[in-house]
Amino acid sequence: MVLSAPGSQTLAPTAQLKRPSVNAVRLLASLEAMAEVGLQPDGSICRRGFSAEDRQGRELLSEWLIDAGMSLRIDAAGNLIGRLEGSEPNLPALVSGSHLDTVPTGGRYDGTLGVLAGLELVRCLKDASLQLRHPFELIVFADEESTMVGCKGMAGTASGDPSDYTTSNGDPIERNLARLGGDWERLTTAARSDDAIAAFLELHVEQGAVLEQRGDSIGVVQGVVGQRRFTIRVCGQANHAGTTPMDQRQDALVAAAQVVLAVQTMALEHPGDPVATVGRFEVWPNAANVVPGEVQCSVDLRDLDPEVLASLSAQLEERLASIAEASGCSVTMEPQFSVDPTPAAPLLMEAIAASASALGFSHSALPSRASHDAQELGRRWPMGMVFVPSHRGLSHSAAEYTSLEQCVAGTSVLLEAFLRLDAQLSG
Template sequence: MDPARRICRAGAMKPPVHNVPAGELLKLLDELAAFSVPGPGVTRLLYTPEWCGAQLFLQQRMKSLGLEVRQDRVGNIYGRLSGSGAAAAEQVILTGSHIDTVVNGGRYDGAYGIAAAVTVLHYLQQTFGRPLRSLEVVSFSEEEGSRFPLTFWGSGNVTGLYDGSSREDIADAEGVTLGAAMKACGLGGEAASAGVSAETAAAGGKDYDDAGADGAGAAGTGSVDTGSAVTGPAGSAAVTISRPLRSDIAAYLELHIEQGIVLERSARQIGVVQAIAGQRRYRVTVSGTANHAGTTPMGLRRDALAGSAEMLLALERSAAEEGDPLVATTGRLEVYPGTPNVIPGEVQFTLDIRHSDAGILERYCPQVLEEFAAIAARRGLKLEIQPVLMTTPAPMDKELCAALEQVCLEQGKTYLRMVSGAGHDAQLFAPLCPAAMIFVPSRGGISHAPDEYTPPEELAAGMQVLAAILYKLAYTEEGVIEDRG
């Protein structure tokens, strides 16, 4: 993927009116939501039976719609509508999102982008036939970080963030390693467990032992027994297996719910994302002295909780002074020993700071951490700060954003230029190829919860925008992707 590539917007042909059937999208969302652990909302974690079932279902659905289906060795699923142009194989327009969820999450996060992409590709094929440039829908295996202490496992393998070398060093809360979970889903690199029948492998079928650095075989996703093992069906032998790393993606577009309240409050139908905020995450430990709550005078205490509370109030104040779009959050706070009549001797808390400007992040984070250190020193406390995550802001492609705004104008849809405070797969593609995101409103700004909801008409509006931009990129000469000077 050449970062010098750009989208050319030549030509002035009148765009067709796109009427993508919203009913197909809603039905597909309902079907995907069924692949969940019983309980509130949707729970579909990486390499679990529910995940396997959803990915197999998508393979079958894509194939039934006439798409060329393949899967890579970390479980990403692709459906391709091949282009007819001379450079079609080198100019793939990719769209989709992630199939995994948080625990007790909603039915739209990730799944909406996949379901809309599948629906749109089917519509474009039925309405306009074969495109000039290849179109692909992707269902990324993982983005949330809900089961294992990593994020973007799906798109990260596609873009080169991961090479699979650390999968035996990463484990979930139950002690199951990423490698073991992959193997349980048929991703262990052995033909018999790779979603292909032993007979096919013995007959000289595809070689699943050439996994290279990734060390993974075919993603057999579907046949689930009552235990923990998940084996691939023999029928998946018809699905082409590929290495995760890609070099043929010319542009990436992701349709997603906003997961915030900005669009709803501004009464806009579409969000055109200008950038995805960078993140800094820290684990902070404040240590004092645990002592008797009744016999230790207030002036002689080294109270770790009181010191932490002062730090968090300072964080809130400084973030408010910095102003939007900077946000700073503490989502977890643990107090030790946690006894009513004992002064807290240690507190651990998380720190999450986000902004779309790398320079502001670089300035603000050390500034607030220095203030924490000053508070600790004044109170006689020990302070330890461990960086956990550092991601740079990801600006979206300006020409693709302009093209999306033009689509909204053509369709008579209201839109808003905005920054995404949440991380998305698109941020991994942004340094490598033109990338863009389309947001639709989230009711009440609620996401990662069972109450996550976007009305059908707003889901349909986002899908119509996606259809129009994919048509421009794949079916018209104005969507040609060229190298910059």
């Protein structure tokens, strides 16, 4: 059977199997070679989804996967899928993967480490002449940084309306998918069946500073947080900055400043550890000698618990009403989008933690506050994520850095976790 994400099964002690080990020199060489694809003068990486650089990176990886003994295919959602058959090929697949596309000034580890760790896993199995019981698949998901069409297509959650996809190059999603070998007209065929996948594990750099501050080598991800995003519009009265007395103003910017502080206070005071951000801010008429008449800003709420997100949203609405009454301004709140949290499967969290302990790596649990391909896969199949530290919490920039030792640690835990799951999961 295929495990359900909230299942109550536990892992038995791992059988004494021949354990392959990660080749650090080989992993580094792969990371450095892939970093050359889309390398910018400032040291950042630019492989936007569907771009020539994105395709070049996928072609390079394809060569490596074939050399490692994997069969390759591209599904209708543009996902590049490498498969290594198991000794019991009718079992559901153990799956890993991430993405190779980047933001305009990306780093060399975001997404890429997860893909190349999966490649190293296959190479390690080949080195040790070891075959898993389950088939193993490594997936490069299409366009994670923009549309997430790849992971959503595989999970069966992708929209069938092309206008719902805002691509980084501005081209229609139909044309972009064709560039990768996908097929918009057959997008629904990318959705896998319930019994196709036994478990999905993704290795990723944390993109935050929690593990570094804790001094831990490995993060056992509890799940990917949900998001609620709103547009807040504050409407007052634009007026002359010199001739309008202070007690006769409807200053939209002053009211909006109270919104910003209310958002921060709301998150700090809430039990647990939610985050709330005002990240976009626009003022009209934005002139030095005019009392601001209108402000528009964004509010981004994130937490792993859907009840916390609902509570924060309700609190935000109440605080906006109070600010409107006190300021004399109109304050409205318009939902932009809502993404539900995806919890990690307890069984997979246990496998990751046990693997880290067995290999002597310190570890702790934390949520992922950024979206990942695992978020969509986890809506259908048991999902787990392994985090490794990001120096100073920097990501999506040339300054993104995870040491080779940390990359090897994460890859080793990923490999060990899959070996444990392969030995324990039933068909």
